[in-house]
Amino acid sequence: MSDRPTPAESSPHPSPLMPSPPPRSVPPPVATTAILHGKAWVFGDNINTDIIIPFRFKSRTNDPYEMAKYAMYGIDPDFPTKISKGDFIVAGKNFGGGSSREQAPVALKYAGISIVIAESFARIFYRNAFTIGLPALEISEIKGNVVQGDELKVDIGNFTVENIRTKRIFHARKVPEFMQQMLLEGGLVEYYKRNKRFPWM
Amino acid sequence: MQSLTQQNSSYFVSSMKNILEDSSLTFAEKAISIKSLTVKSKQNQVSKPSMAGDIAIVDVDLAMVQDSTGPLAIRSLNEMRVDKLFNPARVLLVIDHTFPAADEKVANLHAMMRSFASKYNCMLVEGSISHQYILEYLAAPGMMILGADSHTCQAGCISAFATGIGSTEIAAVWATGQMWLRVPETIKIKLSGNFRKGVFARDLILDYIGKVGEDGANYKALEWTFANDNTRKEFSIDSRACISNASMECGAKISVFPSDDLTRTYLNQNPRIIKDVPEIDIRPGSSAKYVDEIEIECGKIEPQVCGPDNVDNVHLIDELANVEIDQAFIGSSTNGRIEDLEIAARILKGRKVHKNTRCVVTPASAKVYEEAIKRGYVEIYLESGAVFTNATCGACVGTHLGALGENEICISSSSRNFVGRMGALSSKVYLATPATTAASAIEGKIADPRRFL
Numbered sequence: 084m085s086d087r088p089t090p091a092e093s094s095p096h097p098s099p100l101m102p103s104p105p106p107r108s109v110p111p112p113v114a115t116t117a118i119l120h121g122k123a124w125v126f127g128d129n130i131n132t133d134i135i136i137p138f139r140f141k142s143r144t145n146d147p148y149e150m151a152k153y154a155m156y157g158i159d160p161d162f163p164t165k166i167s168k169g170d171f172i173v174a175g176k177n178f179g180g181g182s183s184r185e186q187a188p189v190a191l192k193y194a195g196i197s198i199v200i201a202e203s204f205a206r207i208f209y210r211n212a213f214t215i216g217l218p219a220l221e222i223s224e225i226k227g228n229v230v231q232g233d234e235l236k237v238d239i240g241n242f243t244v245e246n247i248r249t250k251r252i253f254h255a256r257k258v259p260e261f262m263q264q265m266l267l268e269g270g271l272v273e274y275y276k277r278n279k280r281f282p283w284m
Numbered sequence: 285m286q287s288l289t290q291q292n293s294s295y296f297v298s299s300m301k302n303i304l305e306d307s308s309l310t311f312a313e314k315a316i317s318i319k320s321l322t323v324k325s326k327q328n329q330v331s332k333p334s335m336a337g338d339i340a341i342v343d344v345d346l347a348m349v350q351d352s353t354g355p356l357a358i359r360s361l362n363e364m365r366v367d368k369l370f371n372p373a374r375v376l377l378v379i380d381h382t383f384p385a386a387d388e389k390v391a392n393l394h395a396m397m398r399s400f401a402s403k404y405n406c407m408l409v410e411g412s413i414s415h416q417y418i419l420e421y422l423a424a425p426g427m428m429i430l431g432a433d434s435h436t437c438q439a440g441c442i443s444a445f446a447t448g449i450g451s452t453e454i455a456a457v458w459a460t461g462q463m464w465l466r467v468p469e470t471i472k473i474k475l476s477g478n479f480r481k482g483v484f485a486r487d488l489i490l491d492y493i494g495k496v497g498e499d500g501a502n503y504k505a506l507e508w509t510f511a512n513d514n515t516r517k518e519f520s521i522d523s524r525a526c527i528s529n530a531s532m533e534c535g536a537k538i539s540v541f542p543s544d545d546l547t548r549t550y551l552n553q554n555p556r557i558i559k560d561v562p563e564i565d566i567r568p569g570s571s572a573k574y575v576d577e578i579e580i581e582c583g584k585i586e587p588q589v590c591g592p593d594n595v596d597n598v599h600l601i602d603e604l605a606n607v608e609i610d611q612a613f614i615g616s617s618t619n620g621r622i623e624d625l626e627i628a629a630r631i632l633k634g635r636k637v638h639k640n641t642r643c644v645v646t647p648a649s650a651k652v653y654e655e656a657i658k659r660g661y662v663e664i665y666l667e668s669g670a671v672f673t674n675a676t677c678g679a680c681v682g683t684h685l686g687a688l689g690e691n692e693i694c695i696s697s698s699s700r701n702f703v704g705r706m707g708a709l710s711s712k713v714y715l716a717t718p719a720t721t722a723a724s725a726i727e728g729k730i731a732d733p734r735r736f737l
Contacts, residue, residue: 129498129594133702138681142352142382143389145359145396157703177499180535181700183434185356185450205535206503207434211450259339261464271452275364281456283341283464 117239121171125231128175132187141186150186151193168195173229179208188212213262216270220255307569310470312505314566315445316340319428336469345561346429347457348376350414353432355393356451370461375406378414381677386684412649415617421557425543426564434532440540441524468505468537469575476511477583482734485523486717489530490588494598502535521550522621529618533595590715593703609693612725614718615646616680616698624718629661631722631736632668638728643670644686682706695724
């Protein structure tokens, strides 16, 4: 069976069923700081990974843009068509609970969400978000201080969030330096490609 | 083989001995400290154990993916242009979630995994749920197991340090054999007494999750202990596996039972196919610091049912009795082992599944499947009108072999009941033990298993 053509793995000409890595229209950021502006989409507590992308969709593709079509499907199947590129998600506690699926932060990122801010994150989602270069900022009082549509300014270098409407500034829980560096360089794969080593080594 | 050489050297043996004998450390602190000795020796920090809250880099003994997380890991590895694995004999690919392939798209991803396994000569398993396969053949006390699946923590039932991480992180483990971990704080839970009739391990863990909430142990380790031998013997390896597995539903990073004579018997009856990772008998220290210590009296627990759409929406069965169901599902890595199939068979024997209900029984592994046939359970299921499937995660994740349509209601012994988990967004899942699920299949509504035992 080893001589069978194997789409996305070793063949230089992948089959249409198994799209090759999509073109990255925006180069991953490399900086010690990054300021991002975006509009907030506000959700409640316990937004689990089955809500973010149901299994039956995420398990039938390896293409991030295909995954993105189902971002937040469990709460609003039309979510990907409603948001603008660069928008933020703001949520309550335990965002990303349940399955270990990395497709959850991938779906959000490729749908156009640039940052997730939550009162708290489930453990594996939090790791995955940093790994794939989607900033996940934990701010315990965020949900009560942001309403749907608020414009936020986020400083990824300092881990701060400003609500432009209220002028209030919130400080996110700090992460180890290697996690922040991985994030600033666009995630684990990008970090490795650039540095030829893993950020914790 | 690097780690074996290291662990045989007197340097590592003495460092490990110091850690194992340190009375101030929890299980998690000891396990991570031992598995980070290689990295620490390079930094001359061997004498300093890793404590709760620290970040440590550990040597990984087994790195697993399954068919819904493996393709992304392979993709990340390829994108990083890594073409050598740290040790193919420690790399496990399991095709379990949608096995056998339900459609062409899944089949292509399965083919990709087979091709990868063949190219790198790593372990490939098809047709057993990863966590059950790891328990049956691979895990051992003290082993460091990382898997791209949240329920990897199941192997804590035989005292392994086992937890879930992401796909790309697993790709990094495949490349280097190492991963960073934050040392978790620990909650200690002492079990006492004995279950009453019709009450099982799943009721205990459902009850616990209902009380602490679905993030009640987020980032934390659960250490289970027994008040006495009488209670300890009530918890078979199957029951411990159920608890360790379901502990994920309150966010636990690991959920560990102390190894004992039951563990030893299990390992003797189910020989390990990895021979060169030494077992390490890790016992938490007597003065270890815990963030919480609680006692659960098993005799006070009654049958529990978790209502939709969250895993902490837990009720006494009486509060949800009589909810009419379209499907009853007995299976999954949480409750698809032989003792689960046994109790289901005992209840279904000589009875019929309700005419308005379909009942699906899915074993957790090929081994459980075979055993169910040998013991005659399959005949009982078929005579009752239930369906018996191959081992797969199929129905639990709504991918095949028991998915739900619009507004359908299912009672299930599987892991989760989130919105759309088993199919349509409007479908509803109630979680319960295999006994409660089997009783409900007969009545066509949520039913108390005690009436059937």
